[in-house]
Amino acid sequence: MTLPERQLANAIRALAMDAVQAANSGHPGMPMGMADVATVLYSDYLKFDPTDPKWADRDRFVLSAGHGSMLAYATLHLAGYARPTIDDIRNFRQLNSPCAGHPENFELEGIETTTGPLGQGLATAVGMAIAERHLNALYGDDLVDHRTWVIAGDGCLMEGINHEAIGLAGHLQLGRMTVLWDDNKITIDGSTDLSTSEDIAARYAATGWHVECCDGHDPVDIRRAIDAAIADPRPSLIACRTIIGFGAPNKQGTSATHGAPLGADEIAAARTELGWSADPFVIPADIAAAWAAFGEKGKALHAEWNDRLSSNEKKKEFEDRLSGKIVPGDAFKAYLDGLVAEPPKVATRKASENTLSALTADIAALVGGSADLTGSNNTKTPSTKPLTKGDYSGRYIYYGIREFGMAAAMNGMALHGGIVPYGGTFLVFADYCRAAIRLSALQQQRVVYVMTHDSIGLGEDGPTHQPIEHLQSLRAMPNLLVMRPADAVETAECWALALAQEGRPSLLALTRQNLPPQRHDVTENLCEKGGYRLRAASAARKVVLVATGSEVALALDIADKIEAAGHGADVVSMVSTELFDEQDAAYQADILPPDALIVSIEAGTTFGWERYTGRNGLRFGIDSFGASAPIDDLYAHFGLTVDAITPRILAKLGN
Numbered sequence: 001m002t003l004p005e006r007q008l009a010n011a012i013r014a015l016a017m018d019a020v021q022a023a024n025s026g027h028p029g030m031p032m033g034m035a036d037v038a039t040v041l042y043s044d045y046l047k048f049d050p051t052d053p054k055w056a057d058r059d060r061f062v063l064s065a066g067h068g069s070m071l072a073y074a075t076l077h078l079a080g081y082a083r084p085t086i087d088d089i090r091n092f093r094q095l096n097s098p099c100a101g102h103p104e105n106f107e108l109e110g111i112e113t114t115t116g117p118l119g120q121g122l123a124t125a126v127g128m129a130i131a132e133r134h135l136n137a138l139y140g141d142d143l144v145d146h147r148t149w150v151i152a153g154d155g156c157l158m159e160g161i162n163h164e165a166i167g168l169a170g171h172l173q174l175g176r177m178t179v180l181w182d183d184n185k186i187t188i189d190g191s192t193d194l195s196t197s198e199d200i201a202a203r204y205a206a207t208g209w210h211v212e213c214c215d216g217h218d219p220v221d222i223r224r225a226i227d228a229a230i231a232d233p234r235p236s237l238i239a240c241r242t243i244i245g246f247g248a249p250n251k252q253g254t255s256a257t258h259g260a261p262l263g264a265d266e267i268a269a270a271r272t273e274l275g276w277s278a279d280p281f282v283i284p285a286d287i288a289a290a291w292a293a294f295g296e297k298g299k300a301l302h303a304e305w306n307d308r309l310s311s312n313e314k315k316k317e318f319e320d321r322l323s324g325k326i327v328p329g330d331a332f333k334a335y336l337d338g339l340v341a342e343p344p345k346v347a348t349r350k351a352s353e354n355t356l357s358a359l360t361a362d363i364a365a366l367v368g369g370s371a372d373l374t375g376s377n378n379t380k381t382p383s384t385k386p387l388t389k390g391d392y393s394g395r396y397i398y399y400g401i402r403e404f405g406m407a408a409a410m411n412g413m414a415l416h417g418g419i420v421p422y423g424g425t426f427l428v429f430a431d432y433c434r435a436a437i438r439l440s441a442l443q444q445q446r447v448v449y450v451m452t453h454d455s456i457g458l459g460e461d462g463p464t465h466q467p468i469e470h471l472q473s474l475r476a477m478p479n480l481l482v483m484r485p486a487d488a489v490e491t492a493e494c495w496a497l498a499l500a501q502e503g504r505p506s507l508l509a510l511t512r513q514n515l516p517p518q519r520h521d522v523t524e525n526l527c528e529k530g531g532y533r534l535r536a537a538s539a540a541r542k543v544v545l546v547a548t549g550s551e552v553a554l555a556l557d558i559a560d561k562i563e564a565a566g567h568g569a570d571v572v573s574m575v576s577t578e579l580f581d582e583q584d585a586a587y588q589a590d591i592l593p594p595d596a597l598i599v600s601i602e603a604g605t606t607f608g609w610e611r612y613t614g615r616n617g618l619r620f621g622i623d624s625f626g627a628s629a630p631i632d633d634l635y636a637h638f639g640l641t642v643d644a645i646t647p648r649i650l651a652k653l654g655n
């Protein structure tokens with residue numbers, strides 16, 4: 001006997017109502033509304049093996065409407081994943097439960113990406129879909145042949161990033177991506193009529209998407225729409241007309257079900273309405289068995305895939321690629337040796353390009369791009385031909401002017417596996433993609449942000465383009481490695497460090513202007529400790545000048561003057577405060593001795609530098625917006641010169 005699908009979906013509804021009630025917080029409406037769609041997806045379409053959540057050729061499922069996390073937890077549990085257990089679900093939203101308020105990729109293996117910031121899940125899924133096509137082009141249908149499914153809400157489609165994400169997906173014709181839109185016409189404030197009159201179907205169609213509509217509570221109609229989506233070569237949006245909180249007789253269809261427990265009375269009424277008599281957190285055996293059967297199909301597909309992998313000539317390469325282990329090779333070594341033989345005076349953005357030329361030759365997993373600043377960010381190399389809808393084997397993505405979409409897509413590629421993404425824009429526009437950088441960091445993903453034009457040193461483009469607070473604000477973000485190299489050798493070292501970070505993103509802040517070479521040895525990666533003594537004092541040390549990037553050269557010139565006045569001055573290149581903070585106390589005290597005057601110099605806000613200088617140290621920087629002028633005039637105007645800084649240090653020393 002086959003059970004009515006409604007009952008299978010009601011298992012999701014019951015778990016959602018009961019877990020939210022037990023936690024006395026959470027969002028029952030969305031899981032209850034989309035339960036029928038999710039059931040159809042799991043029963044007939046989603047390719048997954050619950051016994052191996054990391055199977056490389058699984059479909060990717062993204063719950064972009066992350067507030068509906070109970071839908072993800074319920075389906076993973078019902079479909080037979082080891083976690084979450086029913087006890088995990090009982091502890092929904094409690095400390096140490098993997099069933100966090102919003103889904104976290106690092107808490108449960110079946111959660112592909114952290115969601116909750118609306119719009120980003122869908123945009124991340126675009127990166128997953130790109131990764132799938134790219135690896136398919138390299139390894140063929142036998143090894144890579146999966147789909148990307150997204151459940152998104154009204155909020156995900158309303159957020160600005162949605163425009164960037166679907167523009168990129170439509171342009172690249174990512175036909176294996178399907179968005180199931182929970183078209184319930186309700187958000188927190190009430191009806192969507194309050195805030196939008198948009199024709200979403202028309203917008204998607206105009207962006208190169210295929211659009212379907214279905215009754216999100218009718219499994220037959222849902223299947224029809226999904227079949228049509230699969231048949232169409234374009235990415236698809238399926239507007240699933242649903243009722244939020246479906247089954248709660250007095251509250252369904254209203255925003256009251258969005259983000260609050262239904263209450264004991266309404267839950268009892270819903271049980272009657274849905275014909276669900278089981279106790280809270282109890283799944284009747286026949287329903288549990290039907291759900292478990294969905295996973296069995298995937299196990300069989302996985303076994304067939306294993307057979308194909310064993311006989312595939314690229315087996316080893318594929319497995320190495322998916323393992324994420326990457327090692328800079330011969331080209332990188334040769335490049336480093338060349339830097340010592342002939343130290344170049346180049347901008348660090350150019351040094352980054354030169355480094356990347358070597359690294360992309362060595363490492364096939366590196367897939368680059370830029371948000372329409374390729375020539376300025378220096379992100380393209382001879383090894384990276386464009387990735388286009390006609391040739392997904394390319395390794396360079398023209399993201400267009402879509403910084404946020406680029407960053408979210410890079411997260412998706414990193415999460416998918418098999419790709420180490422890097423992408424460029426101007427440092428000042430880090431703000432445009434900051435919310436996705438935050439998710440790179442939270443999700444512990446190796447994504448490399450190439451952010452050039454990193455100070456007033458960019459000159460005439462003026463204050464709109466000159467970062468001031470950016471470096472320090474990015475350093476404040478947990479688990480993000482911010483690096484600002486001072487010359488070509490440091491830039492190469494920073495790249496090596498960025499690629500070695502398997503569990504965090506990196507951001508390289510690079511100059512537009514040329515910088516003189518400072519380092520003439522490459523035997524040891526000195527940047528690894530975050531801050532190191534680039535030059536030791538000659539006379540007895542009184543001062544330590546701590547500078548970053550382009551200001552390191554300035555610090556060396558100032559040190560000369562201080563030495564000339566009879567005081568010893570160390571110069572420390574503080575490439576990465578995060579890495580420096582990770583060193584032991586003895587190392588830190590050696591580099592920043594407590595008895596010296598510590599002076600920070602960075603062409604950005606002085607806010608936060610007191611953490612190294614102490615309140616009695618000196619901080620040189622810029623605490624206003626920049627200005628439009630040639631570079632030398634700007635450095636003079638903002639007092640970042642030998643003549644402006646040296647007397648203030650000498651005065652502090654009592655001269």
Ligand SMILES: Cc1ncc(C[n+]2csc(CCOP(=O)(O)OP(=O)(O)O)c2C)c(N)n1
Nearest residue numbers: 030116117118153154155156186187188258
């Ligand atoms: C970027 C962002 N802004 C605001 C929120 C807070 N928020 C969570 S859900 C939601 C309403 C979303 O409406 P919809 O997607 O239609 O979800 P539904 O109420 O239908 O479940 C809002 C504003 C958020 N999570 N992310």
Ligand SMILES: [Mg+2]
Nearest residue numbers: 154184186187
């Ligand atoms: Mg809604």
